[in-house]
Amino acid sequence: MIRVLLAEDQGMVRGALATLLNLEDDIEVVGEAANGEEALTVARDSRPDVALLDIEMPGKDGITTAAELRAALPDCRVVILTTFGRPGYLRRAMEAGASAFLVKDSPAQELATAIRRVLAGERVIDPALAAAALSAGPNPLSPRERDVLAASADGSTIGDVATRLRLSEGTVRNYLSAAIRKTAARNRIEAVQTAQRQGWL
Amino acid sequence: MIRVLLAEDQGMVRGALATLLNLEDDIEVVGEAANGEEALTVARDSRPDVALLDIEMPGKDGITTAAELRAALPDCRVVILTTFGRPGYLRRAMEAGASAFLVKDSPAQELATAIRRVLAGERVIDPALAAAALSAGPNPLSPRERDVLAASADGSTIGDVATRLRLSEGTVRNYLSAAIRKTAARNRIEAVQTAQRQGWL
DNA sequence: GACCGGGGATGACAAATGTCATCGCGAACA
DNA sequence: TGTTCGCGATGACATTTGTCATCCCCGGTC
Numbered sequence: 001m002i003r004v005l006l007a008e009d010q011g012m013v014r015g016a017l018a019t020l021l022n023l024e025d026d027i028e029v030v031g032e033a034a035n036g037e038e039a040l041t042v043a044r045d046s047r048p049d050v051a052l053l054d055i056e057m058p059g060k061d062g063i064t065t066a067a068e069l070r071a072a073l074p075d076c077r078v079v080i081l082t083t084f085g086r087p088g089y090l091r092r093a094m095e096a097g098a099s100a101f102l103v104k105d106s107p108a109q110e111l112a113t114a115i116r117r118v119l120a121g122e123r124v125i126d127p128a129l130a131a132a133a134l135s136a137g138p139n140p141l142s143p144r145e146r147d148v149l150a151a152s153a154d155g156s157t158i159g160d161v162a163t164r165l166r167l168s169e170g171t172v173r174n175y176l177s178a179a180i181r182k183t184a185a186r187n188r189i190e191a192v193q194t195a196q197r198q199g200w201l
Numbered sequence: 202m203i204r205v206l207l208a209e210d211q212g213m214v215r216g217a218l219a220t221l222l223n224l225e226d227d228i229e230v231v232g233e234a235a236n237g238e239e240a241l242t243v244a245r246d247s248r249p250d251v252a253l254l255d256i257e258m259p260g261k262d263g264i265t266t267a268a269e270l271r272a273a274l275p276d277c278r279v280v281i282l283t284t285f286g287r288p289g290y291l292r293r294a295m296e297a298g299a300s301a302f303l304v305k306d307s308p309a310q311e312l313a314t315a316i317r318r319v320l321a322g323e324r325v326i327d328p329a330l331a332a333a334a335l336s337a338g339p340n341p342l343s344p345r346e347r348d349v350l351a352a353s354a355d356g357s358t359i360g361d362v363a364t365r366l367r368l369s370e371g372t373v374r375n376y377l378s379a380a381i382r383k384t385a386a387r388n389r390i391e392a393v394q395t396a397q398r399q400g401w402l
Numbered sequence: 403g404a405c406c407g408g409g410g411a412t413g414a415c416a417a418a419t420g421t422c423a424t425c426g427c428g429a430a431c432a
Numbered sequence: 433t434g435t436t437c438g439c440g441a442t443g444a445c446a447t448t449t450g451t452c453a454t455c456c457c458c459g460g461t462c
Contacts, residue, residue: 010284015309016217019224083211108216142438155390158419171440177420187420187448189356189390345409359449372410378450388418388450 002119005031005048007039007065008081009057017052017111024112036060036068043069048076050115055082055089063092070097077118081111087133088199090125100124139200140182148175150201153192203320206232206249208240208266209282210258218253218312225313237261244270249277251316256283256290264293271298278319282312286327288334289400301325340401341383349376351402354393 004021006029008014018029031046033039035057043051051069053062066078079100080093090101099118102110103126114124141149151161158176162169176188185191195201205222207230209215219230232247234240236258244252252270254263267279280301281294291302300319303311304327315325342350352362359377363370377389386392396402 010305011308012282012303012305012312013214013217016214016221019309020217020220023220081213102213104211104213107212108220111213144439155386155388155394157387167439168441170442173420174422174441175439177422180420185356186358187356191356193356343408368409369411371412374450375411375452376409378452381450 001028002026002050002115003028003030003046003048004115005029005033005039005043005046005051005076007033007036007052007057007062008054009034020108021112021115027112027115036062036065039065040068040072043073043076047073050077050079050118052079052081052111052115055080055093056084063089063096063098066093066098067096079114079118079124084199085126085129085132086197086199087129087136088139090129090133090199091138092199101126101129103129136198139198141179141195141200145175145179145182146195146201148172149179149188149192149195152176152188153196153201202229203227203251203316204229204231204247204249205316206230206234206240206244206247206252206277208234208237208253208258208263209255210235221309222313222316228313228316237263237266240266241269241273244274244277248274250320251278251280253280253282253312253316256281256294257285264290264297264299267294267299268297280315280319280325285400286330286333287398287400288330288337289340291326291330291334291400292339293400302327302330304330337399340399342380342396342401346376346380346383347396347402349373350380350389350393350396353377353389354397354402 004027006014006018008017011034014032014034018032021027021029030048031042033042037060039051039053053065055062062080062082066080069076069078077099078097079102080098081102081104082089083104085103093101100114100123102114102124117124147165148161151164158169158172162172165172180188180191183191183194185194205228207215207219209218212235215233215235219233222228222230231249232243234243238261240252240254254266256263263281263283267281270277270279278300279298280303281299282303282305283290284305286304294302301315301324303315303325318325348366349362352365359370359373363373366373381389381392384392384395386395
């Protein structure tokens with residue numbers, strides 16, 4: 001039996017996926033979690049063979065969780081499951097040690113297939129997505145530019161961001177200007193959007 | 202047997218939910234759809250007792266679909282399923298003739314329960330969400346303010362919006378200013394965000 | 403007929419944002 | 433040892449955005 005841990009914040013989706021997986025006669029869901037923290041503690045107890053991690057979770061996200069899980073349980077393979085097939089997500093997931101990267105758009109039966117293939121030592125990645133991730137290149141934003149852009153994402157004013165990040169307003173403007181240039185945007189709203197679309201935040 | 206139509210764009214979630222529902226011995230999924238248009242055509246063929254509609258779908262969204270479905274098949278009850286429990290969504294869903302409003306956060310077994318209760322003539326709504334929707338009041342934005350705010354949501358410049366909506370730049374600024382005031386925001390980014398959070402767009 | 407309210411517009415003004423040049427500091431690096 | 437790069441800052445400047453008063457037109461409605 002393949003022992004699976006399932007981390008997904010939406011209860012209805014989590015329950016449905018668990019049911020789906022438990023119907024497979026070689027798969028058994030041995031733990032469920034609604035966020036990254038929970039996934040780590042549950043994993044330490046249940047010792048799964050594969051952890052299925054959603055990226056978009058409150059608190060600790062799936063990619064961060066993947067990295068910590070790989071460190072804590074090196075034998076446990078990680079399958080990343082996400083709503084958005086963003087190039088930066090894929091890149092970061094691979095760097096965090098994931099063995100597979102699935103988007104929720106794909107048909108349901110691919111989930112069990114991917115789990116089996118991962119356990120056989122394979123890596124499972126949508127070829128089109130892999131190509132997109134490679135052609136998009138790495139994140140061009142410096143860490144600080146990322147911080148500033150992320151802090152601006154909620155509509156905060158430059159003054160707000162400066163206070164929150166303990167920077168001068170001029171500095172914030174400079175970083176934003178650089179981010180806008182690097183994302184080929186016309187203002188920070190567009191910059192935030194392209195950065196998010198690429199998975200750079 | 203309760204005949205259910207399932208409309209949800211994410212293949213993996215749709216498949217899992219279908220499996221979950223088919224396990225119930227009084228429920229049968231008689232049709233699946235990945236968007237609103239498809240849901241309508243499938244419904245005309247499969248004549249479901251209940252249609253389960255996701256709001257966030259590409260093309261025709263779940264609420265619009267609900268209204269058209271109620272017109273085409275008056276005997277078919279509508280259950281709205283959504284990721285976001287936004288007050289405006291609930292309000293619009295009810296106005297579109299929905300019998301139930303579920304958020305995907307809630308546990309999986311609530312889905313089957315809700316379907317049975319809806320078929321028994323009940324309405325199923327999370328009380329906390331209902332209270333939020335009532336206390337939030339109706340959408341304060343005029344139709345045109347809504348248009349302009351929605352057109353600004355993607356980071357377009359005022360000039361862009363003016364061109365797209367065939368308005369003068371000054372007019373766009375005026376509408377945006379009004380929308381900012383009504384949403385108690387400090388700039389249009391915040392205005393867009395609160396409007397989206399309330400389900401006003 | 404008078405009186406709204408919404409849509410659309412103009413002009414003026416203040417405030418916020420974006421751009422650029424320039425500086426200092428420190429760490430990495432060839 | 434000099435060079436490069438990221439971080440942080442300042443000042444000046446042009447542009448964009450947000451606010452406000454004021455106007456016109458039109459379709460209700462009292």
